[in-house]
Amino acid sequence: MNLKGVKPVARILAREVAVTAFLLLGVSAVVFGILYLAPGDPFSLLLEGQMSAGAPGQGVREALGVPKAWHVQYLSWLAGMFRGNFGASIRTGLPVLEEMTRVGLNTLLLTLGSMAVTLLVAVPIALYAAVRGVNRVSFPLTMAAYVVSALPVFWLGYVVIYLFLHTFGLFPLASGSPGGSHGTNRLFLLLPIVVLGLGNGTLSEVIRHLREEMGRVLSEDYIRTARAKGASVWNHAFREGFLIPVTEIVASKIPFILGGTVIVEQVFNWPGMGRMAWQAALDRDFPVIMGIAVLAAVFVRAGSLLQRIVYIAVNPGASRETVERRAA
Amino acid sequence: MRKRYVQAPGRTDEASGLRFFRKAEAVDLFFVGYGLLIVVLVAASYAAGVFRLLPHDPEAVNLDLMLAPPGTAGHLLGTDFMGRDLLARLILGIQAYFLPGLLAIAVAIVPGTALGVLAGYGAGRADRVITWFSNLVDSFPRLVLILLVVAAFKPDIYFIMVVVGLTNVPATVSLVKVKIRFLREKNFIEAAEGLGLPRRTIVLKHILWHHCRASLIIRATLGMGEAILMETSLSYLGFGVQEPTPSWGNMVQSGANYFLQGNFWPSTVPALAILLAILGFHLLGDGLNNLLERKAVY
Numbered sequence: 001m002n003l004k005g006v007k008p009v010a011r012i013l014a015r016e017v018a019v020t021a022f023l024l025l026g027v028s029a030v031v032f033g034i035l036y037l038a039p040g041d042p043f044s045l046l047l048e049g050q051m052s053a054g055a056p057g058q059g060v061r062e063a064l065g066v067p068k069a070w071h072v073q074y075l076s077w078l079a080g081m082f083r084g085n086f087g088a089s090i091r092t093g094l095p096v097l098e099e100m101t102r103v104g105l106n107t108l109l110l111t112l113g114s115m116a117v118t119l120l121v122a123v124p125i126a127l128y129a130a131v132r133g134v135n136r137v138s139f140p141l142t143m144a145a146y147v148v149s150a151l152p153v154f155w156l157g158y159v160v161i162y163l164f165l166h167t168f169g170l171f172p173l174a175s176g177s178p179g180g181s182h183g184t185n186r187l188f189l190l191l192p193i194v195v196l197g198l199g200n201g202t203l204s205e206v207i208r209h210l211r212e213e214m215g216r217v218l219s220e221d222y223i224r225t226a227r228a229k230g231a232s233v234w235n236h237a238f239r240e241g242f243l244i245p246v247t248e249i250v251a252s253k254i255p256f257i258l259g260g261t262v263i264v265e266q267v268f269n270w271p272g273m274g275r276m277a278w279q280a281a282l283d284r285d286f287p288v289i290m291g292i293a294v295l296a297a298v299f300v301r302a303g304s305l306l307q308r309i310v311y312i313a314v315n316p317g318a319s320r321e322t323v324e325r326r327a328a
Numbered sequence: 329m330r331k332r333y334v335q336a337p338g339r340t341d342e343a344s345g346l347r348f349f350r351k352a353e354a355v356d357l358f359f360v361g362y363g364l365l366i367v368v369l370v371a372a373s374y375a376a377g378v379f380r381l382l383p384h385d386p387e388a389v390n391l392d393l394m395l396a397p398p399g400t401a402g403h404l405l406g407t408d409f410m411g412r413d414l415l416a417r418l419i420l421g422i423q424a425y426f427l428p429g430l431l432a433i434a435v436a437i438v439p440g441t442a443l444g445v446l447a448g449y450g451a452g453r454a455d456r457v458i459t460w461f462s463n464l465v466d467s468f469p470r471l472v473l474i475l476l477v478v479a480a481f482k483p484d485i486y487f488i489m490v491v492v493g494l495t496n497v498p499a500t501v502s503l504v505k506v507k508i509r510f511l512r513e514k515n516f517i518e519a520a521e522g523l524g525l526p527r528r529t530i531v532l533k534h535i536l537w538h539h540c541r542a543s544l545i546i547r548a549t550l551g552m553g554e555a556i557l558m559e560t561s562l563s564y565l566g567f568g569v570q571e572p573t574p575s576w577g578n579m580v581q582s583g584a585n586y587f588l589q590g591n592f593w594p595s596t597v598p599a600l601a602i603l604l605a606i607l608g609f610h611l612l613g614d615g616l617n618n619l620l621e622r623k624a625v626y
Contacts, residue, residue: 030468034480150553150607150610255466259470263561300468
């Protein structure tokens with residue numbers, strides 16, 4: 001074993017955090033760049049039809065404090081974000097950060113809940129298929145998961161709503177309604193979580209990845225040795241065959257799940273960031289969509305940082321190179 | 329040509345492994361066939377559009393026959409809320425995603441392969457820059473990035489598909505990079521280098537043509553599945569293909585208003601079409617993967 005590549009865990013972690021920070025800086029530059037290149041600026045939208053484009057409009061711009069040069073704009077936006085000031089929505093005039101924290105928790109609940117649903121369904125199927133191979137139980141189960149994953153999530157949402165309304169007679173009563181309706185309300189909150197967890201394509205990918213990785217680990221020599229010794233195969237296969245593939249696939253699917261929330265929140269009228277992003281794209285509400293894009297990237301990077309930490313915790317001797325090879 | 333699998337010596341599970349492969353072969357052929365059927369249907373859609381073979385004008389409104397169920401005389405799959413024929417709209421809806429999807433695939437594969445070669449063959453610095461770029465692109469949820477672009481440019485579907493393609497570049501890059509890293513240590517590449525073959529020949533012929541072709545074709549079929557999902561999702565959200573031009577996404581969306589009243593068909597027909605098409609391209613990829621990749625003996 002080559003011990004030269006081994007670094008202290010703390011140093012590797014510090015490096016990962018630095019890389020994450022650097023990437024987020026890049027994200028902010030890309031977000032700003034796209035909107036800077038956009039034809040027309042938000043103020044022309046704000047003033048559209050209310051004021052002539054000439055001198056009075058210019059006066060309003062200056063009164064609102066629009067800096068002119070791009071780098072001044074970028075730096076002041078970046079500095080504002082560090083102080084927690086994401087600007088104010090053009091349409092509503094409310095501060096973006098407050099709006100985002102108001103709805104961000106709902107999206108976080110939706111995202112984490114749907115991940116849990118995905119794993120609850122995918123892990124047993126994948127492990128069974130990895131251990132037993134293709135047989136008459138695992139094949140139909142895997143196929144069913146593929147089919148559900150390929151269903152358009154927006155249609156699946158309507159089917160589930162219809163079933164609950166007409167078949168089970170459960171109604172999504174308006175929130176804050178009095179009395180005994182809370183039971184059905186809470187049940188209704190579960191629907192988007194389940195729909196996002198089962199639909200949206202994540203399910204089949206988790207099954208595929210976990211099945212392949214676990215299958216590969218189970219055919220390794222050390223598992224055969226463990227089996228011959230009568231030791232627990234699960235204990236020997238857990239880290240390499242379960243923990244790492246699961247964190248890998250979950251971290252790499254976070255962007256995809258966040259994209260799915262845009263649609264699911266639309267179907268279920270779930271007051272979250274996805275709906276807010278949709279509304280902002282419709283209104284060309286630049287500060288809101290900028291804030292959401294940056295926050296979403298923070299979510300994604302946090303997930304991937306967590307995955308690296310798990311990987312390093314499992315295998316402290318991992319040099320940078322092996323971490324990259326696993327990620328590829 | 330019969331396939332032959334080279335068996336590793338000393339494997340104890342040879343017999344059961346072989347049986348698994350034989351079984352898998354039939355399944356793979358089924359998948360490939362099913363995927364190809366989808367491809368044929370796409371071609372048929374264009375033929376129908378060009379030669380005017382559609383059963384009805386897909387945009388002809390017939391207010392006497394709104395929300396007709398499937399099997400109504402003259403309307404095999406029924407009609408939507410404006411009495412437009414669902415089958416005709418379904419067939420024409422294929423064109424909403426197919427060419428944009430091809431564009432997304434081209435954007436993902438061509439620059440992705442070039443960058444992958446650069447990263448795999450280039451010195452450490454090129455690799456670091458490209459890896460950083462890949463990580464940057466992967467930091468954005470795709471749909472959020474597209475909403476950002478929609479807000480900024482109000483783009484058409486082709487512009488959006490270029491962005492979708494760009495978000496798929498990192499996957500191609502890492503695929504090609506890993507392949508090259510793996511192959512460079514092989515004897516035949518070393519031999520080719522030792523013989524003094526130009527690097528261009530080695531990269532284009534020995535690596536890309538002989539060893540990456542299959543994986544890239546598979547990536548492309550998966551890319552088409554993703555493009556369908558993206559196009560239908562965006563049309564559903566109202567940012568893609570606009571009414572009255574049919575797209576499977578906006579068909580589901582407009583039919584959804586009548587879904588809760590019990591008129592399932594206007595949105596279920598296009599939803600099932602989306603399901604079958606995405607599944608078709610995914611299974612085509614899976615089947616090709618198993619058939620082509622295992623055949624390659626290194």
